[in-house]
Amino acid sequence: MFLIPLACAGAALAFSLRSAPADAPKPAKIALVSLTEARRQDLPLELSAQGHLVALNIVDVRPQLTATITAIHFKEGDEVKAGQLLFTLDGADANAALQRAKALAAQTQAQLVDANRDFGRATTLVKSNFITSSAADTASSKVDALKAQLKAAQADIESARLAVSHTRIVAPFDATSGAVAVHPGSLAQTSATAPLVTLAQFTPIGVEFNLPQQDLQAILRARQGGPVKVYIDGPDGAPIAGELSFINNIVNSDTGTIALKATVPNRNRTLWPGAYARITVLAGLDKDAVVLPPQALLEGPQGRFVYLGAGGKATRQAVTLLRVQGGQAVVTGIAGGASVVLEGGANLRDGDPIRVAAPANATSTATASSAARPAGVTP
Structure with a gap:
């Protein structure tokens, strides 16, 4: 008498198993998200x-002639002024060269005076037919040659004076000095790889x-x-x-x-x-810039994007981040006023259904209201 119910129960169980397909789709899970609004506003760019x-x-101070450094007139790290004396080099050779150039110029000047006098006499004698005109031409040529020699001697004087001026090295502009690579008594060489000092403004x-x-x-x-x-x-x-x-x-x-x-x-x-x-x-x-909270932006293989939350589903929308300014992300690709998923978008897929969470202040208000009502009283 117990076999019939058991058989009936087995048949019912078998019918139930055959009726439910193994691959029946599961109901879609609705994601809980919070939304924000893309705002348009004028922003300083x-x-x-x-x-x-x-x-x-910035300048590397280097010597213009090879000579011994006799004095350094500043300390490493000093603030120096334009024209301030930095280094003094031994000028004995340069001064000797200047004196030689001056002596040569004086000698040439004396020879030129004598040649001019000879040329004047020769010109007079030619007019009196005492000498030929070729002799006067020779005297004239000598005057011209000595004039050229005098110009060369004067150029040598200027060159020697320039060499003497190079024995005093001054700052070209107001600057802060760096490390000094030499000391008094060192030989300053024009071919040295390291500068005497580097000045920076x-x-x-x-x-x-x-x-x-x-x-x-x-x-x-x-x-x-x-x-x-x-x-x-x-x-x-x-x-x-x-x-x-x-x-x-x-x-x-x-x-x-x-x-x-x-x-x-x-x-x-x-x-x-x-x-x-x-x-x-x-x-x-930047007029009418579209801004979002930075956390609303997501990044994928194709670049940055957001999820739009209109219509109860998540819609993927590509955006371009221009910059983050004042705690706001400035973007292009969406319109002002669009509802964008702020929190909860990390696990979303395009087209997923969403449910908007109540704002925190609304939840706290509702909780406080419930706490204030007496037990058993419903709104």
Whole structure:
């Protein structure tokens, strides 16, 4: 009497197993996300870059003649002024050469005076037919030759004076001195590979940097309206104002960037040549820029994208990130006012259904309202 129910139960179980296909699709899981709105607003166009500080004027001080250094008139690291005496070289040889040149010039001058006198007498005698005209021509040629010799002697004097001036080496501009490679008594040689000292100008100072070529037109438009302001992050974090001073005349085809240079007053000498610098260029106003929170942007094999959350499903939309400014991502590729997935988009796929989470303030308000109601009372 117990076999019939068991058989019936087995048949029912077999029918149930045959009725449910093994590959039946599972219901789609609805992702919980939060949305934000893509906003349009006018933003100052701030272009950020990394660069290095450079001295606008830098020179390796080298001797112009080979001589012994008799004195050094500054210390390493000193601030020197334009025209300040830096080194004195032994000028004995240069002064001797100058005196020889002066003596030769005086000798030639005396010979020229005598030759002019002879030429005058010869001219008179030719008129009286006492000598032939060829003798007068010879006297004239001698005068011309001595005049040429006198000019050469005077040039030798100037050359010797220049050599004497080279025994005093002065600073060509206001600068900060570097390490001194010589000492009094050292032989300063014109063929030496190392300079006597290197001078670098700190005030003003320059900064070299590169920007993407797509920013070039904005910079050129801004430059038409006047000087383009540039800010450099100082050592203490405070921005130091400067001005764009140079735009290269060619775009680097390998990197797709344009080289620029700015000038900064650096009155406090806090900026140092060769140091890393972070630069911000104010290139006018970016009108109706579309901005999003940076966390809304995702990146895949094809580039950056966002998920639009309209209609209860996620729609993939490619975007281009122009820059991050003021905590907002400035993008192109979507319209202002579009609803964009802010949180929860990491595991989404294009077309997935979504459910929008209640804002945190709404949830907290509802919780507080429930707590305030007496037990058993429903809204």
